[in-house]
Amino acid sequence: MVQQLIFISALAIAIYFIRKRVLDIKANINLGKENKINDYTRKRFVSMILVAFGQKKMFKRFIPAILHLFIYVGFLIINLEVLEFIIDGAAGTHRIFAPYLGGFYNILMNIFESLAVAVLLSCLVMLIRRNILKIKRFWSSEMTSWPRLDANLILITEIALMFAILIMNASDQALQENNTNYTATGTLFFSSRMMPILRGFNVTTLIILERSAWWFHIVGILGFAVFITYSKHLHIFLAFPNTYFANIEAAGHLRNMPVVTGEVKMMLGLTTSNPAVSTEAPGRFGAKDINDLNWNNLMSAYACTECGRCTSECPANLTGKKLSPRKILMDTRDRMEEVRRSLKKGGAGLGDGKTLLGDYITKEEINACTSCNACVEACPVLINPLEIIIELRRYVAMEESGSPASWNSMFQNIETNFAPWKFSPADRFNWADDKKI
């Protein structure tokens, strides 16, 4: 009974903290501009199933894709076992599914164990790739101590959780040999390898071991679930909405600015009023801070798991420029978190004197982008760093007139000569002169 109460309290505490964090994150995403995305529902759904659920884009890089697939499938399937854990914990039962499933329970447990071993080994290889092989994309300059620790914590926790399942099952099997009260699971291929050691332990030790492993696993999962809401690991949930709401137009299309269309039509005498401005005061042109970006850009910052595929494909980054598409997303998220912390303390929030552009992202970074879409193409969950970069450039060009001098000359050439270079528009057709009869 005491155990049940402790379990239910632990569950309640976890739910309380997760709910609080989910509301904070939701509020952060809602700082973004409204952007109704209600078209192509079928196409979006299919894309979400293929890209998020089906991991389609992961397989451009085979080794990490396989390692990730084991962990992903393990996560999906082992959660079925967590369901049993929760019922057992709340009801004070032990392996409640076993009597109902009969011989199938053994098969199921063996599947879970195989996945647990696969997850464990994959996480181990990933730790080696990050910390021993030091694969370049995990050590770029934006991968400071917290992002690196975050990644390692996730992997170590998952290894510990999987190890707990195996110890629990092994001690359970040892207890089954000693004490018929224990529900028979049948031989479990992987955990039974530990039995020769455990057979030397007395029953009390085995009970303590089994219970400790059970508690470690379930409390570990609850704690991990809270941790995830503060971690890059949030991608396990947000990858789904992010792929659903991702851009489905040709990657070369940049988002139109209807406010500007209205202004330009007025300037050209095509209309007398700007329908896009309507009653509310027009906001900034482009983005200086997070609230100038669309909500889906902000959500994508939480969907980013900092894998760095974008940065490792970015031509600017590859040639030593400061731009890193991953950093653009990390900065966006960090700025949201900063604003939220300030607001929760009763502070100024967005009005704290800092902005995304300037305090987090510099002009040098955004000016280095070639808009080549390599980052967009590389992202396994369809995040679009380019959209954010262009919004920041729009602010610099239209609100600050702060573009590089050579761009300002290019603008001037287009305005006066209708070409980005300084040529007379009257000479535009001269190329054909030596063709003419």
Next chain:
Amino acid sequence: MEEPRYTVPTMAELAAKGENPEILFWVGCAGSFDERYKRVTRAFVAILHAVQVKFAVLGIEETCTGDPARRAGNEFLFQMQAMNNIQVLNKYSLKKIVTACPHCFNTIKNEYPELGGNYEVIHHSTFLQGLIQEGRIKMKAGGSFHGKKITYHDSCYLGRANGVYEAPRAVLEALDADLVEMKRCRSTGLCCGAGGGQMFKEPEKGSKDINIMRTEEALLTGAKTIAVACPFCMTMMSDGIKSKEREGEVQVKDLAELIAESQGLSSKP
């Protein structure tokens, strides 16, 4: 060989006669003003003439699509250009726009519709592929490119931006050439470094210029011809070859120039 002489009709001239061309050839600023890319324009026009495609250009009515302004953040200037161009284009009844510039192609195809300009737009690589498939351009096996190594550098605005990966390759294969790929190609192709307004400014501080990195990748294939399909890529790759002092042996050519050459249509540069 002497270049054939003929007229390059404008849309305005044809409209005055009550005629409509099969295609409008959108020349673009580079195709109109850049000395090197004017040769591509002429090569493409020579092909159109040779295969008797009824075409026209806008001539001095054409202006910058606004692509570099939009990518550099100046949305006002982009939309001014776009609206003006759309007003001009909408004067004529157009069937199809063909352009040799992937940036113009992307902007007119993807960004003009929401501003009131709806046209069928194709890039010249797709158009050339069509001419070859239809047999309007007859390629002979064992031609001057037979067995010669050619590598194709993907333009970002053709490839990743619009999914056109195969048309340029189909054109090169029709030359009976030995098409060799760089390690980064198609959807993972490395940018030449000129997109997003970079063509019009110095690169930001870094350890290397992007076009140098890409040129090194192209040279690694051992190809003596680097095929491109974009005026900016043309400039960047040519500059890369020059800085490697390999311009004597390695040439950077547009698809249209290679086809024109194989057909005996173009004079020496």
